[in-house]
Amino acid sequence: MSRTSQLFFWVPNTITSLNLVCGSLSVIFAIDGHLGWAAIFIFAAAIFDFLDGFAARLLKAYSSIGKELDSLADTVSFGLAPAAIVFTMIEYTLYGKNQPIYEIAANWSQWILLFTSLVIPIAGAFRLAKFNTDDRQSEQFLGMPIPANAIFFASLALILDMGDKPEIVPYILNKYTILVSIFSCSFLMVSELPMFNLKFKNLKLKENALRFLFLGITLLMLAVLQIYALPLIIIWYVLLSVISYATGIK
Numbered sequence: 001m002s003r004t005s006q007l008f009f010w011v012p013n014t015i016t017s018l019n020l021v022c023g024s025l026s027v028i029f030a031i032d033g034h035l036g037w038a039a040i041f042i043f044a045a046a047i048f049d050f051l052d053g054f055a056a057r058l059l060k061a062y063s064s065i066g067k068e069l070d071s072l073a074d075t076v077s078f079g080l081a082p083a084a085i086v087f088t089m090i091e092y093t094l095y096g097k098n099q100p101i102y103e104i105a106a107n108w109s110q111w112i113l114l115f116t117s118l119v120i121p122i123a124g125a126f127r128l129a130k131f132n133t134d135d136r137q138s139e140q141f142l143g144m145p146i147p148a149n150a151i152f153f154a155s156l157a158l159i160l161d162m163g164d165k166p167e168i169v170p171y172i173l174n175k176y177t178i179l180v181s182i183f184s185c186s187f188l189m190v191s192e193l194p195m196f197n198l199k200f201k202n203l204k205l206k207e208n209a210l211r212f213l214f215l216g217i218t219l220l221m222l223a224v225l226q227i228y229a230l231p232l233i234i235i236w237y238v239l240l241s242v243i244s245y246a247t248g249i250k
Contacts, residue, residue, distance in 0.1 A: 009063050012056040016069050019048035023077025030084035033098030036161030038085050039154035045077035046147050071128045078150035079124030085157045086117040086178060093173045113175060116182055123186035124149060130190070141195040144188035148234050152185060155230030162227060188238060195241035214240055
């Protein structure tokens with residue numbers, strides 16, 4: 001590490017720590033039933049997750065500590081935090097309310113359903129371990145990035161808390177919808193499906209056609225559907241990655 005890197009390495013690590021703080025706050029708010037705030041802190045964690053890498057590249061302040069800290073923070077912010085959101089969503093689905101865990105009167109099948117939410121951080125931890133030890137993922141991802149997983153569930157929480165279309169709520173607070181979402185996202189995280197990254201090396205249309213297409217449709221969905229577009233954007237990202245893989249379009 002150069003003298004400049006030694007001088008500034010604390011900058012990205014501090015930003016990563018803010019990611020961890022936001023993820024921890026998301027867990028606290030989620031288990032207390034405040035899904036909107038839990039979602040907001042996940043989005044804030046995602047911003048800090050982007051900024052710590054940006055700061056590390058800008059300052060050339062890379063360190064092994066920073067890499068490990070980043071993975072640990074991501075496990076909390078994008079693995080445990082969405083699991084806490086899903087746990088509370090299942091509570092609302094089964095009982096119509098959030099309650100302290102020692103007051104939950106559940107039978108064995110309901111406990112299994114509630115703790116199925118823990119599949120998310122387990123798959124996320126495997127995803128991060130794989131990413132850290134796999135040199136094939138410099139140009140693209142193999143499997144869905146863990147922040148995309150968290151943003152999907154945070155988006156559902158945001159819709160439940162801030163949406164103005166109550167007719168959609170029963171479709172989200174449905175045990176089958178939740179189970180399919182848990183296992184689909186977890187499978188995608190640990191899969192070998194190639195998924196494009198959003199880093200632009202230049203602005204040439206030919207080299208970034210897929211990214212421009214993704215961003216264009218994303219902006220259109222946001223303009224038309226507003227917060228209801230958020231989970232659809234993650235689905236759109238997965239579908240476009242599948243299309244890219246099947247057709248060879250880059």
